[in-house]
Amino acid sequence: MTGGWFRVYAFGYLIFLYAPIVLLPMFAFNDATIIAFPLTGFTTRWFSAMFDNPPLHLAVKNSLMVAVTSSVIATCLGVFAARASTRYNFPLKGGLMGLIMLPLVLPEIIVAVSLLVVLLGIGVNLSLLTVILGHVLICTPFAIAILSSAFQGLDRSLEEAAYDLGETAFSTFRLIILPLVMPGVISSLLIAFTISLDEFIIAFFLAGTETTLPIYIFSQFRFPKAVPVIMALGTILVCLSITLLTIAEIFRRRGIAKAGGKDSGGFL
Amino acid sequence: MSAEKPTMIEFRRVQKYYGDYHALRGINASIRAGEFFSLLGPSGCGKTTLLRTIAGFEGISDGAVLVDGKDMAGVPANQRPTNMVFQSYAIFPHLTVAENVGFGLRRARLPKDELARQVGTALEMVGLSGYGARAAHALSGGQRQRVALARALILKPKVLLLDEPLSALDKKLREQMQVELIKLQRQVGITFVLVTHDQEEALVMSDRIAVMFEGEIDQLADPETLYRHPTSRRVANFIGTMNFMPATVLAENGSGIEVEAQGFGRVTLDAAQAAGTPSPDGASIGFRPETLTILFDNQAAVDRESVATIEEVVYYGDMTYYDARLDGMQSPVRISMRNVFGRPVLDIGARARVAWSPGALVLFR
C-alpha cells in the first residue's frame, strides 16, 4: 500500500468523476444531432441557437431572480443561526438546529411535496415566490455550515476586547465580527446561488405555470433534436458553476489569511 | 514601603456560582491605587474569574465589586474605568497596528492628527514606534502583547487588567517583558492587576499578591511576607520550594513555642513563626532550601549545626541542589547552594556539616 497505487487510484477516480462533464464541450461543438462517437466536425450553431430562444431566456431570467433572492435570504437566516449556535448556549438548541439542518439529509421530494400540500391547503398560488420559499429552506443549512465555520474561527476574546474598549454589541458586530466573517458570507451567497440555480425538483413541484432553467431543461429532454443545444447550455452552466466556485474558494482562502488562521481545506 | 494609598478596587464578600459549581467563595480584599497587584494560584482556582468580575465580563452571584469607590453592579463592561489585556491578546487581525491601538478612541471622535499623535505616543511607550502601518496579523507574540498594552493604556483607564499576559511567550522573552511591565507600570502610575499561575512571575513583578486556591484567597501579602511567612502549607508549597519535616508542639507560653522537630531536635520558635491556618496533616516544620547551608572545609556555623548524609547532587549552573538527610530525619530535604567558586565537590554518600537557624523555620500545625 504505497502512495503510488493510491495516487493511481485517486487519479482514476477523478477521471471517472469528470468523464461525463468533459463530454459536454466535446459534443456542444460537435456538428451532429446525435450524441455518439465518432465526432463529425466543429460548429457553434448550437450556441447560437440559444440566443434565439425566448422561452430559454425567460427561464434564465426567472432562475436568476430566484437564485439571487434565495441566496440573500438564506445567507441572512444563516448568519443568525450560525452566530446563535456558535456563540450562545440555550435550551432547545440541539432540537432547533437539528430541524433547521434537516433538509441536508431529507430527500428533496419530501420537502417539495410537503410544502406543496401546505401551500395549496392554505390557498396560496404556486409561483416563483413559492419556489423561493422552498429554495431558502434547502439553501439555509449550507449557509449555516459555511458561516458556522467562519464564526467559530473568531476568537471570542476579540469581541470582549471590543466591548472592553467601549463598543456596544451592534458596533462590535459591525466593526469586528462582520468584517472577519465577510469571506464566509460571500462564500455562502455564492454557494446558495449555485444550489438554487441548479435545483430542479422543488421548482418542478412549486413553480406552478412558471419556469426556471432546470424546468426548461427537463422539458427539453423528450425532444431528441434539442439534445445538442442542451449540451451547449450545459457547457455554459458548468463553466459558470466552476467560475463561481473558484471565486468562492478564493474568498474562503483570503478570509483565512486575513484572520491569520490555518487552512483546514474545504468548505464543510 | 510607601504610605497607605487609597483603595482602587474592593471585593466585598464576592460569591460566584456557575450553576452548582461554587467558583468564588466569599472573596474579601482591597487593591490599592497605583499598586502592581497579582492574583496567583493554580488552574481552576478562580483567579481569572475574579479578574473578569472587575472587568465586567462575569457577573457575581452575591456581594459587591467596587472600582474607585463605585459599586459596579449593573455597570456593563464597556462603561467601566478598566481595560484588559487578554491572554490571547485579542488583536483585531483585519486592522493595522495603528487602527488597533486607536480603536478605543473611535467614539471620542478626535480630529485625525490628534488621534495620530496619541497613537504615536502610545506606541512609543511600549517600544513599537513606527509600527503603526503594519498589518496586525503579521506580528510576533511579543509584539502583539505590546500592541494590546498600548491599545488598553491609550484610554487612560484607572485599572489595567492583565490575564496571564506572558504565558504564551518563551522564557527569555517572558523575563524581558516582566521587567518592561514593571517599568511601564511605574511610568504610567495606574493600578495593574495581573493574573498568573507562575509564582516566580508574581514575586518578581508585584507589590502585593493574593494567593488563591479553590475560589478563596488563602493569603494576601507582599512577596517577602508570602515567601518567609506563609500562613498555610498550600501557600508555602505553591510559592517557591518548601521542605517539610514532622514536628510535635511540646509547650507554648509567653516566651515562645517549644517544638520537637525531626532532624532538628528541640527548638524554640516565636509566635510570629507559626502559620495561621491549621493544617489537617498534623504539625510540621517548614524551611526553604536556601536557609540550610552546607559547611565546607573549616567554615563555622553562625547558629546551629547538624550532620547530614548527601543522597543526591543536582547541578544547575548558578546553583547546586543537594538532597541531604540530616541525622534523625526519615527522608532527605533539599538544600540549595550558590556556586560561587566553581562546583563544590561532594560525593553521594558523603557526610557533611549543615548549618541552620531556628529563626528560619515556619511552624505549621
Next chain:
Amino acid sequence: MKNRTRWGHFRNSEAASGLLLLSPTAIYAILMLAAPLATITLYSVFKDDYLTIIREFTFDNYIEAWTNVQIRTVMIRSLGVSLSVTAVTVLLAFPVAYFVSFHVPPARKSMWLFLITIPFWTSYLIRVFLWKVILGYNGVVNSGLLGLGVIDEPLTFILYNVNAVVITLAHAYAPFAILPIFVSLEKIDRSLLEAGLDLGESKFRTFLRVTLPLAMPGVVASVLIVFIPTVGDYVTPHLVGGPEGRMVANLIQLQYLKLDNYPLGSALAVSAMGVVTIISLLFLYLNRRYLRGPQS
C-alpha cells in the same frame, strides 16, 4: 443556590440572546418544514376522495402502500438501489479520502478537495442526462466500443434499468461520500499511527487497528449522507431507470401531480422516510455496539 442578585439575570440573558438570535431561522424552519412534514403525516391517515380529501382517520393508505405488489416492489427496489449505491460509493470513496489525507502535502489538500467537489456543484439534471447519453443505445459507450470493434451490437443492459440508476447515483453522490471520511481521517492524531509503527506493527495492521476505527464516525456520516437522500431521488430513475428502474420518488410524484391522491402519496412518503429512519438507526446502533468507535 442560584443567582440571586441583580447580576443574576446576566446569565439568563445569554439563553435569551441565543434564542432571540436563532428565532428568525427557527421560525422559518418550523413554518416551512416542521409544519408541512406534520401535515403530510396527517394527510397520510386521511381518506382520498375523487377531487378532495375526506378528513376521516384511516389506515387504508398505509395498507395500500404495503400490500400493493407494484408499490411494494418499487419500495424494495428503492431500498436496494440505495443500499447498493451507498456501499459502492462509500467503498470507492474511502481510498480517495485516505489518499488526500495521508499522501497529499497539506498545501495541496484543499486543491484536491476543490477538484473533487466541483462536479457536485454543476447541474445535477445535466449530469444525469449525460449518463443517459453515455449509456444509450446510440450513446457514447456503445458507439465507442463499436468503433473500437470490441462489440458487434450495442449493449442494451446498461440503460433504462436499475444498473443505470446505480451507476448514475454513485457518480452523483461520490463527493458527498468522500468529504466526511476525509474530515474524520484528518482528525486522527498522526502520532498515534507513528506510535503503532514504533511498537512494531505493520502498516496494514496499524490501519486496521488504529486508523479504521478512528475513521468510523466519518464513514458512518458518509453512509447516512448517501443513503438517505438517494432513496428519495426522482430525476435519476425518471431519466435513466426506465419502467424497471422506477423508485419511490417517481411513485410519489405520480400520486401527487398526476393522480391527485394526496393521502396515498403522503403515506408513501412517510413510509419511505420511516423505513430509512429505521435502517439508519439500526446502522448507528450496530456501529456503536460492535465497533465501539469514538462517539462523534
